[in-house]
Amino acid sequence: MKVRRLTAPVGAVIEDIDVRKIDQETWAELNRLFCAHHVLVFPGQVLEPEDQMAFGRRWGSLVRHPYAGLDACPDIIELRNRGKRKDVNQHWHSDMTYNTAPPKLTMLYALETPEFGGDTAFANQELAYEALSDGFKGMVDQLRAIHTAEGLASLYGEDPASAPRAEHPVVRVHDETGRRALYVCRAFTRRFADWSREESVSLLDYLYQHSIRPEFQARHTWKVGDLAMWDNRSVLHFAVHDHADQSRVIHRLQVEGPVPA
Ligand SMILES: O=C(O)CCC(=O)C(=O)O
Numbered sequence: 483m484k485v486r487r488l489t490a491p492v493g494a495v496i497e498d499i500d501v502r503k504i505d506q507e508t509w510a511e512l513n514r515l516f517c518a519h520h521v522l523v524f525p526g527q528v529l530e531p532e533d534q535m536a537f538g539r540r541w542g543s544l545v546r547h548p549y550a551g552l553d554a555c556p557d558i559i560e561l562r563n564r565g566k567r568k569d570v571n572q573h574w575h576s577d578m579t580y581n582t583a584p585p586k587l588t589m590l591y592a593l594e595t596p597e598f599g600g601d602t603a604f605a606n607q608e609l610a611y612e613a614l615s616d617g618f619k620g621m622v623d624q625l626r627a628i629h630t631a632e633g634l635a636s637l638y639g640e641d642p643a644s645a646p647r648a649e650h651p652v653v654r655v656h657d658e659t660g661r662r663a664l665y666v667c668r669a670f671t672r673r674f675a676d677w678s679r680e681e682s683v684s685l686l687d688y689l690y691q692h693s694i695r696p697e698f699q700a701r702h703t704w705k706v707g708d709l710a711m712w713d714n715r716s717v718l719h720f721a722v723h724d725h726a727d728q729s730r731v732i733h734r735l736q737v738e739g740p741v742p743a
């Protein structure tokens with residue numbers, strides 16, 4: 483297989499590999515690359531939903547969505563962006579941080595892609611943490627934050643008060659590499675634990691701005707047959723909705739992750 487970097491902070495494109503046919507040794511190498519680069523892209527894959535699920539299971543148990551799964555393959559969600567009024571993923575986030583044990587990775591397979599636009603952007607949160615001063619690191623190391631799905635609930639016309647919520651460290655330690663990463667996002671983080679919302683907003687705002695500095699980022703432009711996966715423990719992502727009314731169809735799955743610590 484051939485490995486090409488997307489940018490220095492994030493992403494590796496892996497060519498000359500068929501993800502349906504990898505042995506344990508190759509998987510171990512892919513996991514090493516995943517931990518090093520946070521996002522892997524495998525162009526030119528030909529996958530049935532079962533093949534994507536089998537590859538996903540190499541990393542752990544799949545997360546089943548309560549409503550949105552495909553009938554025949556409930557572990558896979560179809561993302562369709564045609565004529566979408568409001569894109570719920572057009573914000574910087576790590577997936578489902580409002581859960582106690584959010585998915586460690588999300589894996590997307592492109593079935594239809596727009597002629598232009600519709601990239602996914604990523605930002606490396608280990609670099610974001612490293613770029614802070616020692617004094618500031620010492621402070622955020624001590625903080626925990628409350629994450630909720632209130633925003634999503636409102637968007638779907640559900641009661642925000644009963645939306646899921648979880649408390650996580652503001653700096654999490656990667657369970658496989660031991661590296662520290664910032665773990666807050668504008669979409670889901672409401673306030674610091676034991677702080678009021680008013681007290682939290684200005685510091686959170688600073689962290690949101692800092693966490694997405696351009697030099698922490700990479701973007702992936704989708705082609706049909708691309709399989710991509712990102713590490714929710716170490717990157718934020720953003721679905722850029724700039725493809726107008728063009729069709730974009732993606733099969734998505736998630737793999738269970740540890741309780742952030
Ligand atoms: O559609 C995309 O590019 C990513 C959407 C997203 O945020 C997700 O699948 O978790």
Ligand SMILES: [Fe+2]
Nearest residue numbers: 571575576577
């Ligand atoms: Fe997402």
